[in-house]
Amino acid sequence: MRSELQDRSLNELIEIAKRAQSILGHLDLEAIASHDPEAVAKLASVANAIQALDDGEDVAFVPGIDENVEGPPVLDPRQVHKSELMVVLDKAGYAERLGRVYVEPSDPPEKPLDFVAHQDGLPLFDVCLAPDYSPADGAHGIFISNRGVFSVMVPKPIVENRWRVLRSVPYENETEMLDTIRRYIARPAAGDG
Numbered sequence: 097m098r099s100e101l102q103d104r105s106l107n108e109l110i111e112i113a114k115r116a117q118s119i120l121g122h123l124d125l126e127a128i129a130s131h132d133p134e135a136v137a138k139l140a141s142v143a144n145a146i147q148a149l150d151d152g153e154d155v156a157f158v159p160g161i162d163e164n165v166e167g168p169p170v171l172d173p174r175q176v177h178k179s180e181l182m183v184v185l186d187k188a189g190y191a192e193r194l195g196r197v198y199v200e201p202s203d204p205p206e207k208p209l210d211f212v213a214h215q216d217g218l219p220l221f222d223v224c225l226a227p228d229y230s231p232a233d234g235a236h237g238i239f240i241s242n243r244g245v246f247s248v249m250v251p252k253p254i255v256e257n258r259w260r261v262l263r264s265v266p267y268e269n270e271t272e273m274l275d276t277i278r279r280y281i282a283r284p285a286a287g288d289g
Contacts, residue, residue, distance in 0.1 A: 112149055119145050119158055177242050178222040185223065185240075188274055193281070196226035197237035205230070209237065212250060217258030219246050229283040231262065238280045245276040 119142050127135030145158040185194060192206075199207045206226040209215075212235050221239035227247070230236035234251040246264040251257050263280070267273040 115155060116146055116149050119155070174222070181222055181240060184270055184274070185225065185277075188277075190225055190277070190281075193225040193227075194223060197224060197235045198226045198228070198230050199235045200230040200233050207235070211235070213255050215259065217250070217260060218248060219244075219261060219264070221246070225277065225281065227281040227283075238277060240273065240277070245273060245280060247280045 123139060123142055124132075124135050128139050141159050145155045148155050182194060185191070195209055196206045197209050197212065198205050199211060209224050219239060219241065221241045223240050225238040225240070227236055227238050231249060232251055234249055234254055234257070236247070236249045239246040239248050244264050244266040247262045248259050249262055250259045265272075265276045267276060
């Protein structure tokens with residue numbers, strides 16, 4: 097076994113073996129034996145892919161093998177909604193905030209959501225956006241689902257506290273959603289409650 101594979105977990109090795117088996121299953125051995133040019137070309141692609149797997153590479157696509165899948169991809173409705181939501185938020189100028197939260201104190205304060213070691217207490221959401229502030233030391237984010245917009249915070253020490261919903265509003269359409277996001281992202285003016 098090559099050293100690249102020795103560092104892999106048993107589950108990773110099983111996945112590599114499944115992928116190799118899947119790739120090999122596309123070969124037509126009779127056509128290869130009769131020197132069919134297309135089958136021989138496919139054999140070359142398979143040999144290269146198996147060598148890449150043996151070298152420890154991830155082989156997600158094999159020319160001549162994987163493009164033979166018929167029909168369009170299977171779409172997950174939740175992923176479709178998330179993708180559409182990201183397009184709307186990108187057009188509204190929030191692309192740089194996507195997938196991020198505001199962490200105070202921190203410089204810069206905008207961090208990827210994964211900066212927070214847990215998601216305990218978060219509502220079910222599709223995307224998050226970094227607001228302009230945190231109401232207290234900790235992490236603050238705006239979370240959007242197909243049902244509503246949520247202002248959610250986890251106070252410091254972050255690893256000892258759960259996320260808490262500060263406020264939330266359901267929305268009926270894109271305009272209502274964007275209006276709520278604008279309000280939740282902006283730092284409240286002095287005296288606002």
